[in-house]
Amino acid sequence: xxxxxxxxxxxxxxxxxxxxxxxxxxxxxxxxxxxxxxxxxxxxxxxxxxxxxxxxxxxxxxxxxxxxxxxxxxxxxxxxxxxxxxxxxxxxxxxxxxxxxxxxxxxxxxxxxxxxxxxxxxxxxxxxxxxxxxxxxxxxxxxxxxxxxxxxxxxxxxxxxxxxxxxxxxxxxxxxxxxxxxxxxxxxxxxxxxxxxxxxxxxxxxxxxxxxxxxxxxxxxxxxxxxxxxxxxxxxxxxxxxxxxxxxxxxxxxxxxx
Amino acid sequence: xxxxxxxxxxxxxxxxxxxxxxxxxxxxxxxxxxxxxxxxxxxxxxxxxxxxxxxxxxxxxxxxxxxxxxxxxxxxxxxxxxxxxxxxxxxxxxxxxxxxxxxxxxxxxxxxxxxxxxxxxxxxxxxxxxxxxxxxxxxxxxxxxxxxxxxxxxxxxxxxxxxxxxxxxxxxxxxxxxxxxxxxxxxxxxxxxxxxxxxxxxxxxxxxxxxxxxxxxxxxxxxxxxxxxxxxxxxxxxxxxxxxxxxxxxxxxxxxxxxxxxxxxxxxxxxxxxxxxxxxxxxxxxxxxxxxxxxxxxxxxxxxxxxxxxxxxxxxxx
Numbered sequence: 001x002x003x004x005x006x007x008x009x010x011x012x013x014x015x016x017x018x019x020x021x022x023x024x025x026x027x028x029x030x031x032x033x034x035x036x037x038x039x040x041x042x043x044x045x046x047x048x049x050x051x052x053x054x055x056x057x058x059x060x061x062x063x064x065x066x067x068x069x070x071x072x073x074x075x076x077x078x079x080x081x082x083x084x085x086x087x088x089x090x091x092x093x094x095x096x097x098x099x100x101x102x103x104x105x106x107x108x109x110x111x112x113x114x115x116x117x118x119x120x121x122x123x124x125x126x127x128x129x130x131x132x133x134x135x136x137x138x139x140x141x142x143x144x145x146x147x148x149x150x151x152x153x154x155x156x157x158x159x160x161x162x163x164x165x166x167x168x169x170x171x172x173x174x175x176x177x178x179x180x181x182x183x184x185x186x187x188x189x190x191x192x193x194x195x196x197x198x199x200x201x202x203x204x205x206x207x208x209x210x211x212x213x214x215x216x217x218x219x220x221x222x223x224x225x226x227x228x229x230x231x232x233x234x235x236x237x238x239x240x241x242x243x244x245x246x247x248x249x250x251x252x253x254x255x256x257x258x
Numbered sequence: 259x260x261x262x263x264x265x266x267x268x269x270x271x272x273x274x275x276x277x278x279x280x281x282x283x284x285x286x287x288x289x290x291x292x293x294x295x296x297x298x299x300x301x302x303x304x305x306x307x308x309x310x311x312x313x314x315x316x317x318x319x320x321x322x323x324x325x326x327x328x329x330x331x332x333x334x335x336x337x338x339x340x341x342x343x344x345x346x347x348x349x350x351x352x353x354x355x356x357x358x359x360x361x362x363x364x365x366x367x368x369x370x371x372x373x374x375x376x377x378x379x380x381x382x383x384x385x386x387x388x389x390x391x392x393x394x395x396x397x398x399x400x401x402x403x404x405x406x407x408x409x410x411x412x413x414x415x416x417x418x419x420x421x422x423x424x425x426x427x428x429x430x431x432x433x434x435x436x437x438x439x440x441x442x443x444x445x446x447x448x449x450x451x452x453x454x455x456x457x458x459x460x461x462x463x464x465x466x467x468x469x470x471x472x473x474x475x476x477x478x479x480x481x482x483x484x485x486x487x488x489x490x491x492x493x494x495x496x497x498x499x500x501x502x503x504x505x506x507x508x509x510x511x512x513x514x515x516x517x518x519x520x521x522x523x524x525x526x527x528x529x530x531x532x533x534x535x536x537x538x539x540x541x542x543x544x545x546x547x548x549x550x551x552x553x554x555x556x557x558x559x560x561x562x563x564x565x566x567x568x569x570x571x572x573x574x575x576x
Binding site for chain 2: 005006007008046051052053054055056097221222223224225226227228229230231232233234235236240241246
């Protein structure tokens with residue numbers, strides 16, 4: 001099932017950028033060359049000093065800066081675990097298992113690619129967008145959020161493609177949900193990658209099915225081990241219950257029963 | 259040089275550290291992180307006669323110092339294990355035991371018969387204590403008669419090491435342990451998960467699809483230790499202790515309480531490389547205290563001058 005090797009590493013925190021009160025971008029460095037990591041894969045981070053955080057936290061790989069040998073994690077402050085992690089002092093080491101899970105498939109050279117993200121779910125699309133741009137394809141990002149302050153890393157995304165946005169309160173881009181954006185009527189996409197809140201991904205998935213567009217989603221089922229041992233994070237698929245951590249987190253929508 | 263070897267009623271372990279069923283997959287999931295040759299054995303995922311899809315998601319809830327699971331014995335059945343998984347893992351350099359579960363006595367017997375033919379599997383762990391399946395499982399493990407019935411039947415067909423995993427969800431675990439011993443078990447492992455529950459107050463709904471689930475992790479250790487200690491006074495066959503073991507000192511505590519070996523469960527999720535570290539830490543403890551063999555720790559708890567306050571079996575509460 002796995003064709004990559006995972007490692008347990010201590011990475012040094014070099015920078016934490018507070019994007020707003022809800023989100024931080026954390027950059028980690030390792031003295032040795034980081035293992036190869038692919039767009040869509042995730043890490044399991046151990047959070048020390050948080051009594052209510054017993055298990056590791058699965059977090060999408062946002063970006064790997066190969067020049068600086070840095071791993072970027074985009075983190076939403078949800079509970080004690082993520083809040084404690086975000087408060088890690090610069091220079092401290094954080095224990096991670098990486099990389100884990102499968103990756104988004106590479107598009108065909110003829111594909112017209114749309115990457116749809118919502119909230120913190122935009123995280124894995126940055127690295128994917130860079131890879132697709134480097135393949136020589138045009139990249140279109142469609143990023144949705146409640147409000148303009150929740151649109152994350154727009155300057156980063158714009159390095160790799162055209163960025164369109166929607167907000168529910170009309171504070172940026174078009175008002176409404178990603179599936180209502182006018183770009184969907186103006187361009188004929190042939191492959192959609194999406195990650196974000198489940199209702200958003202389901203809406204994107206329905207849109208793709210109707211239009212007969214290839215679509216991959218990245219699921220965020222709650223996990224314990226992250227390595228396929230505990231069978232807690234299962235998703236109901238046409239192949240039965242499969243582990244999101246090893247068979248996913250990326251699934252072609254044709255496999256899902258949601 | 260500390261002698262780490264353990265003879266578990268005929269089953270030879272290079273050291274007392276094993277992995278708990280359902281927390282270590284088939285061992286393959288962990289080979290990126292550790293060397294299986296550095297631990298005494300692995301107990302692979304619960305196996306039933308026929309394919310089981312397990313329970314619906316969500317199956318997991320994090321709890322203070324622990325977690326609840328409601329996996330429900332998802333597995334592809336013993337024939338798939340025999341044909342597909344066994345050939346992949348049979349040459350692992352450690353003892354591979356298969357955890358066997360069933361809904362009826364006949365299921366247990368048929369599954370055990372099939373595994374009896376697998377030469378690289380030196381034993382089974384009979385699961386009469388799964389709290390997450392509707393029928394069978396824990397139903398056999400919560401009465402002495404039920405436990406005796408399934409163990410006797412399996413003993414007739416299973417010729418190698420027969421370990422029986424006990425449920426803590428009973429009034430008196432020693433009564434079940436005695437019944438299991440009298441029915442021909444070679445060892446008992448204890449404890450399986452404790453029946454628990456998690457609620458999402460905001461949604462006013464249970465967290466797990468099955469409402470209740472099995473509690474494991476560091477939070478259950480005091481209960482497991484107490485049950486191992488009680489049971490060690492009640493039976494002669496060896497005990498494999500488990501429940502919340504997260505480091506070498508936890509493991510030593512179980513040995514002192516009377517376990518002859520231990521299993522590491524939920525801690526594998528937090529550190530997939532924990533088990534060899536625990537084995538090394540037990541040796542380090544022995545060196546520090548001048549023990550030449552890990553076996554000297556088994557049941558070495560000193561209780562002189564301390565009176566058990568709990569009402570133990572065969573002791574009158576006063």
